[in-house]
Amino acid sequence: MCVNEVPVSIDATVAPPPGRFELPLLETRRESPSVLTFRFSTEGTGFRYRSNQAIRLFLPGVDDPWGAARTFSLSSSPSESGLIAVTCKISETPFKQALARLKPGEPAHVFGPLGHFFYDAVRPSVYVAGGIGITPFRGMLRFAADSGDSVPRRLLYSARTPEELVFRPELDSFARSLPRFAPRYTITRPGESRTEWSGRVGRITADWIRSAIEGLDQPRFYVAGLPEMVRDGLVMIREAAGVPPEQVAFEVFRGY
Numbered sequence: 001m002c003v004n005e006v007p008v009s010i011d012a013t014v015a016p017p018p019g020r021f022e023l024p025l026l027e028t029r030r031e032s033p034s035v036l037t038f039r040f041s042t043e044g045t046g047f048r049y050r051s052n053q054a055i056r057l058f059l060p061g062v063d064d065p066w067g068a069a070r071t072f073s074l075s076s077s078p079s080e081s082g083l084i085a086v087t088c089k090i091s092e093t094p095f096k097q098a099l100a101r102l103k104p105g106e107p108a109h110v111f112g113p114l115g116h117f118f119y120d121a122v123r124p125s126v127y128v129a130g131g132i133g134i135t136p137f138r139g140m141l142r143f144a145a146d147s148g149d150s151v152p153r154r155l156l157y158s159a160r161t162p163e164e165l166v167f168r169p170e171l172d173s174f175a176r177s178l179p180r181f182a183p184r185y186t187i188t189r190p191g192e193s194r195t196e197w198s199g200r201v202g203r204i205t206a207d208w209i210r211s212a213i214e215g216l217d218q219p220r221f222y223v224a225g226l227p228e229m230v231r232d233g234l235v236m237i238r239e240a241a242g243v244p245p246e247q248v249a250f251e252v253f254r255g256y
Contacts, residue, residue: 015118016048021110023047025102026083031166035132036100037075037087040108047110051078051119052139054251055112057086059102064094071114073224073251075135075167079146084110087135087166117222117251119143124152124216128204128233130225131159133253137224138167141174141181154212154219155183158204158229161193184212204233209240224251 023040031037049055054073062068076085090100102108119125119140127137134157144153159165171183186200186208187193200208213219221243223233230252234245 015050015053015116016113018112018114019047021045021047021112022107023084023110024105024107027104028100028102031087032164034089034164035087035166036090037085038099038102038108039076039083039085040110041082042084043082047084047112049074049078049084049113051143052117052136053113054115054117054136055084055086055110056114057099058109058111059095059098060109062095062098064098066093066095068095070095073115073117073136073139073253074113075138077139077142077146079143087132087138089132115251117224117249120151120220121147121149122151124219125154126209126213126216126219126221127153127155127157128209128221128223128225128237129155129157130204130229130233131164131253132166133223133225133229133251134166135224136251137222138170141171141178144181145174145177149178150180152180152216152219153178153182154216155181156186156204156208156212157183158186158188158225160187160189162187162190162195162197163193182212184208204229204236206236206239209236213241221248222250223248225253227252227254 026039026041029037056071058069072086075087090096175181187197190197221237223230230250237243
């Protein structure tokens with residue numbers, strides 16, 4: 001679920017050149033019943049990246065039909081010094097199982113940074129996330145909070161159940177520290193949850209996007225999630241805001 005394809009570039013600024021690094025695991029954090037975050041140390045390596053790029057992560061020796069590497073959007077922010085983080089759903093594939101078994105101090109091989117899915121510090125931004133597609137937006141919003149950002153930002157985030165709203169407590173804290181940030185959540189399968197949910201139910205729609213962008217002057221749009229979600233999101237953004245797909249930054253996540 002956390003493999004990203006080459007996104008549309010929305011910023012011509014040159015990013016740091018990619019390199020090869022061996023990074024030890026610092027810690028593993030559970031974010032939801034099915035999602036883990038892995039934080040790796042970059043101390044002394046010179047690893048740099050822009051908010052919010054990606055990496056190619058290798059686990060040598062893993063026998064997986066998809067190979068021993070995956071591309072992950074970084075869920076960390078460049079403002080979090082000395083580390084990078086990736087967040088993903090843990091499936092039954094050999095690679096994901098090997099990643100979940102990684103212990104603090106054990107290394108992963110990393111190539112990066114990669115991609116041009118860049119945070120915009122100037123224009124209002126609208127983030128449209130489905131499921132694990134929230135990962136790059138957590139990094140962008142962490143960067144915004146740490147840099148004292150005052151640009152209007154809106155998040156529309158869809159998950160199956162309340163438990164799978166990854167980073168929700170932190171996103172809510174950003175809403176308190178960033179006066180012009182507003183997160184909006186929707187749940188598609190409330191019947192599968194034991195948690196009471198009184199918020200919006202249903203998929204992201206063009207009308208919901210239209211209501212979220214009221215008052216924003218020429219916002220920049222980002223979409224991240226599974227292929228169907230991204231495809232539908234691009235169509236809905238065009239319907240809601242008249243923005244063609246080629247002007248929307250997106251990342252597609254697949255279930256390797």
